Every structure is written in structure tokens, then in C-alpha cells.
Amino acid sequence: WFNLYGGNNLTTKLADGSKISLSEETNYPWDGKIKISVKEIGNKAYSVFLRIPAWTQNAQISINGKPENIKAISGTYAEINRVWKKGDVIELNLPMEATLIEANPLVEENRNQIAVKRGPIVYCLESTDLPGKSIFNAFIPTTTKFEAKPINIDGADMMSLVGNAKIVEPNSWKNVLYRPVNNSSKEAEIKLVPYFAWGNRGHSEMSVWLPVSK
Structure with missing residues (x-):
């Protein structure tokens, strides 16, 4: 679950013992562009939940540079479920007006x-x-x-x-x-x-x- 956005790195183990390593790059809260890179992950499907703040409209999500048809409703979490692999990149754009x-x-x-x-x-x-x-x-x-x-x-x-x-x-x-x-x-x-x-x-x-x- 991604709740508060900020540049950081995460390396940990999941409940099944598999390792996961993620990197987040952003200039939030001054810029609504957020980039999450997969550095290491197990070879099975996982859900990633991205918080879509209530203050934004028309949030956009892309994976590996391609826009995804994922519901990104303001005030909710957008779920992305797929088999992830090393090198995958999630990009979330939160328009700020x-x-x-x-x-x-x-x-x-x-x-x-x-x-x-x-x-x-x-x-x-x-x-x-x-x-x-x-x-x-x-x-x-x-x-x-x-x-x-x-x-x-x-x-x-x-x-x-x-x-x-x-x-x-x-x-x-x-x-x-x-x-x-x-x-x-x-x-x-x-x-x-x-x-x-x-x-x-x-x-x-x-x-x-x-x-x-x-």
C-alpha cells in the first residue's frame, strides 16, 4: 500500500518469506509525478495499491511507459494486480492545480x-x-x-x-x-x-x- 508519497527505498521480506525491493522517486508535494521502480520481487502476482488523494482529478497511471486503464478515483486506492518483474516501473501522475x-x-x-x-x-x-x-x-x-x-x-x-x-x-x-x-x-x-x-x-x-x- 502506498499512502504517503516521498522519495525513498524499501527492501524487506513478505509474509511468505520472499524478498521485495522498491524505489520511489518524486518531488511530491510540489510535483504530482511519482515513479516507483521494482528492484527485486518474487515471481507471482501481487497487488499494489496507490492512494489517489481526494484533492486531485483525472489521475493517470502508467506501467513501463504505457498508460493503463486502471480506475483511479479521487479519495480511493487504485489497485494494480499483476505478476511483477525486476525493472518494472509504475508512474502515477496526480494533477495539481x-x-x-x-x-x-x-x-x-x-x-x-x-x-x-x-x-x-x-x-x-x-x-x-x-x-x-x-x-x-x-x-x-x-x-x-x-x-x-x-x-x-x-x-x-x-x-x-x-x-x-x-x-x-x-x-x-x-x-x-x-x-x-x-x-x-x-x-x-x-x-x-x-x-x-x-x-x-x-x-x-x-x-x-x-x-x-x-
Whole structure:
């Protein structure tokens, strides 16, 4: 069973005493391409179960470079049963697109806000990437398409997300309790970073949930 994906090597014995050796290569969770190579295995049929995460759509499986007609349904495990041999290669491709996420309306604090997720990673807007502006004045249009771009944070390579937002021009609230809605805004490019990585580039503010602009 393949549940959590990551580059590694496995050499062990099965219940019947036969040896099995597998190698997994991937840049997951930044890339959805996973390659599993058979280094050693017994000469009989075995089932391999690959987890197909609920967040992906249209996952594809190929064996030895040829696409396989295997059910790869999101939120389940795809079973591959065959007689394996040394040198066989399984390739799993999990498409990763940045997705805007909304919360159940019962979560009042998050109403009219969205979060951004790519693959299994949740992203945030950090003030480091929006100098001179407040992250709380950034509104995300529902039509925004985020593009994944490499970034290095504190020595670790990962993926950021770059897209457009509307930045509302700030007005002072001093001695003001209510006022007409401020419709003055400018379009600007913003960069989101993985939530787990924020706070590693100096003192900053951060928000996962961002106001939405429809």
C-alpha cells in the first residue's frame, strides 16, 4: 500500500518469506509525478495499491511507459494486480492545480473569504511579499488563476503561488465607526507561500483566509 508519497527505498521480506525491493522517486508535494521502480520481487502476482488523494482529478497511471486503464478515483486506492518483474516501473501522475476553497457558512469568521490550496498544501499571504501594503486589504477575485513558481525559504526549495488580487486603497478609520464602502482598488500581483513556511523571513503578518472579490 502506498499512502504517503516521498522519495525513498524499501527492501524487506513478505509474509511468505520472499524478498521485495522498491524505489520511489518524486518531488511530491510540489510535483504530482511519482515513479516507483521494482528492484527485486518474487515471481507471482501481487497487488499494489496507490492512494489517489481526494484533492486531485483525472489521475493517470502508467506501467513501463504505457498508460493503463486502471480506475483511479479521487479519495480511493487504485489497485494494480499483476505478476511483477525486476525493472518494472509504475508512474502515477496526480494533477495539481491551485484551488480556491470556501468554508461552510456556519463558520462565521470565514464568511466571504477564501483560502488557496495546491495539492495537499495550504497557502497564505505573508506581509513580506506585499511590502508597503496591508495583507488585509488584498481581495482575491474568484476568477484568479494562480501559477506555481519555485521559491527558496530559509534554505528549503518549495513552490509559491503567483496571481492577481485587488488591493483596496486604505482610508483612516480614526474617529469613524461607519462609512460608505470604499470601492477604490488597484490590481496587483501577489505571491502566496506554503502556510507551514511563513515566519522564516523576518517579522511578518500572515493570513490564510483572504476576502473574496466576486
